[in-house]
Amino acid sequence: MQCLKGKSVYKGIVKGPVVVLKQDEYQVRRKKIEDTEAEILRLEQAVDNAKEQLQKLYDKAVVEVGEASAAIFEVHQMMMEDEDYMDAIHNMIRTEAVNAEYAVRVTGDNFSHMFASMDDDYMKARAADVEDISNRMIRNLSGRGDLDLSAGEPAIIVAEDLTPSETVQMDKDKILAFVTVHGSTNSHTAILARMMNIPALIGVPLSIEDVESGMTAIVDGFEGSVIFDPDAQTCIKAEIKIAEEGEKLKLLQELKGKDNITLDGRQIKLYANIGSVSDIGYVLENDAGGIGLFRSEFLYLGKNDFPTEEEQFVAYRQAAQMMAGKKVIIRTLDIGADKQVDYFNLGKEDNPALGYRAIRICLKQPNIFKTQLRALFRASVYGNISVMYPMITSVEEIERIFEIVDEVKQELEAQEIQYKIPEQGIMIETPAAVMISDELAEKVDFFSIGTNDLTQYTLAIDRQNEKLDDFYNPHHKAVLKMIEMVVKNAHKHGKWAGICGELGADLSLTEKFVRMGVDELSVAPSMILKLRKIIREMRVEP
Ligand code: PEP
Ligand code: MG
Numbered sequence: 001m002q003c004l005k006g007k008s009v010y011k012g013i014v015k016g017p018v019v020v021l022k023q024d025e026y027q028v029r030r031k032k033i034e035d036t037e038a039e040i041l042r043l044e045q046a047v048d049n050a051k052e053q054l055q056k057l058y059d060k061a062v063v064e065v066g067e068a069s070a071a072i073f074e075v076h077q078m079m080m081e082d083e084d085y086m087d088a089i090h091n092m093i094r095t096e097a098v099n100a101e102y103a104v105r106v107t108g109d110n111f112s113h114m115f116a117s118m119d120d121d122y123m124k125a126r127a128a129d130v131e132d133i134s135n136r137m138i139r140n141l142s143g144r145g146d147l148d149l150s151a152g153e154p155a156i157i158v159a160e161d162l163t164p165s166e167t168v169q170m171d172k173d174k175i176l177a178f179v180t181v182h183g184s185t186n187s188h189t190a191i192l193a194r195m196m197n198i199p200a201l202i203g204v205p206l207s208i209e210d211v212e213s214g215m216t217a218i219v220d221g222f223e224g225s226v227i228f229d230p231d232a233q234t235c236i237k238a239e240i241k242i243a244e245e246g247e248k249l250k251l252l253q254e255l256k257g258k259d260n261i262t263l264d265g266r267q268i269k270l271y272a273n274i275g276s277v278s279d280i281g282y283v284l285e286n287d288a289g290g291i292g293l294f295r296s297e298f299l300y301l302g303k304n305d306f307p308t309e310e311e312q313f314v315a316y317r318q319a320a321q322m323m324a325g326k327k328v329i330i331r332t333l334d335i336g337a338d339k340q341v342d343y344f345n346l347g348k349e350d351n352p353a354l355g356y357r358a359i360r361i362c363l364k365q366p367n368i369f370k371t372q373l374r375a376l377f378r379a380s381v382y383g384n385i386s387v388m389y390p391m392i393t394s395v396e397e398i399e400r401i402f403e404i405v406d407e408v409k410q411e412l413e414a415q416e417i418q419y420k421i422p423e424q425g426i427m428i429e430t431p432a433a434v435m436i437s438d439e440l441a442e443k444v445d446f447f448s449i450g451t452n453d454l455t456q457y458t459l460a461i462d463r464q465n466e467k468l469d470d471f472y473n474p475h476h477k478a479v480l481k482m483i484e485m486v487v488k489n490a491h492k493h494g495k496w497a498g499i500c501g502e503l504g505a506d507l508s509l510t511e512k513f514v515r516m517g518v519d520e521l522s523v524a525p526s527m528i529l530k531l532r533k534i535i536r537e538m539r540v541e542p
Contacts (some may be wrong), residue, residue, distance in 0.1 A: 072469025108134025292522020320383025
């Protein structure tokens with residue numbers, strides 16, 4: 001028995017036989033070519049075939065996992081038209097008089113290394129895409145055609161890495177789980193695994209040579225573990241967990257497509273919290289009515305420089321398109337406090353949680369704010385986006401935000417760029433905002449209560465300080481009374497109020513929140529159906 005840990009991309013547990021996908025064993029040899037122009041023609045034929053195969057894969061993926069995830073195959077088609085990449089291959093064939101397979105392999109490796117060494121996680125993940133298209137061309141050149149990974153009984157696929165096209169070519173019904181040595185959570189393979197609801201572990205430190213096809217394994221996405229050759233006792237434990245999870249899921253699945261409505265007819269919106277576009281699979285899978293909190297600062301974290309307007313626009317547009325008309329509430333950047341980014345040069349602060357963060361940065365450095373607003377307003381044309389501003393404490397802040405919004409609007413107008421001003425709300429996460437929520441409600445379209453920070457600021461407890469865990473009590477009467485007050489003040493002005501902090505997912509408070517008149521709860525995607533169950537079984541009037 002061997003137990004290994006990895007990063008879980010999708011939570012679920014399975015037990016079954018292993019199929020090991022060994023690296024493409026085809027060895028490319030360098031050969032001298034007499035007629036280089038004929039070799040270029042051979043290459044072009046292989047490229048045409050590859051494009052056709054990719055089109056077929058795209059069509060298959062659109063049906064199985066949706067347009068947004070299928071888009072990777074369009075990207076692959078475009079990569080095959082990339083001038084730098086194709087010119088490098090042509091040049092090599094012509095100047096070195098080598099065979100096309102060799103020129104593709106060397107060029108593919110060079111480009112892939114170049115992407116892999118970039119700091120940007122998104123660009124890093126493109127290394128696998130270049131390898132994927134290069135392998136496809138080499139297979140076509142050598143007359144081996146497309147891969148067929150769909151044979152055999154359902155299995156746990158173990159591989160060094162999986163390319164997106166390998167992933168989508170597999171028959172979903174034949175896969176129990178993915179386990180890979182490499183791969184990033186940002187990769188399209190990971191995205192596809194999530195969309196396909198398949199437990200997946202990446203970054204598992206295993207030696208592929210030691211794993212045999214046919215051996216039994218247990219993949220536990222909750223624990224992030226894979227156990228090869230489990231003993232009898234481990235198997236029994238796993239089978240019990242599989243049955244329990246299956247039962248829970250089955251019961252909850254029955255709630256999909258149903259309304260979030262109490263027995264006496266009160267309806268409430270259940271939305272999901274996400275950190276990046278790649279989480280949207282969970283949102284859809286769990287039947288959330290929309291996205292209630294897209295923490296946009298995650299686009300800024302782990303980078304060496306500010307994300308460009310275009311980068312942000314693409315992410316927001318993708319979210320809007322994937323949610324197909326359902327609401328997507330994007331919070332403007334909440335950098336600062338625990339979310340530190342070097343290139344913001346925030347400097348050291350004695351009390352960062354009470355410091356230069358979130359909207360304060362945006363108002364002091366409007367250029368950063370304007371770039372994000374431009375991307376948001378442009379993306380709003382493509383779906384049902386709302387924007388919300390974090391850490392508000394005063395009416396003046398809102399007035400200043402709206403001045404900046406107006407400037408952005410005029411700039412876009414002058415440049416004749418398509419845009420739409422979305423619904424605009426604020427987070428209520430400071431006691432100051434609670435106390436003036438009556439006035440604030442007149443100014444904005446909605447409130448979303450951030451109970452994580454509201455608890456921190458109300459109880460004067462640093463939410464990052466483990467020593468204070470026993471004192472951090474989000475059930476404190478003061479916090480609950482504040483929530484009630486905010487909801488009342490929102491309704492007084494005909495606005496809606498939701499909760500997007502962790503307390504929204506606290507099942508022991510669901511009935512209380514519904515009775516308070518909370519209009520929306522935005523929670524981790526996996527909590528949606530659990531909340532729906534409680535709501536559908538309760539009455540507002542006890
Ligand atoms: C909150 O404060 O409750 C909230 C939702 O925002 P964050 O946890 O990102 O600060
Ligand atoms: Mg907060």
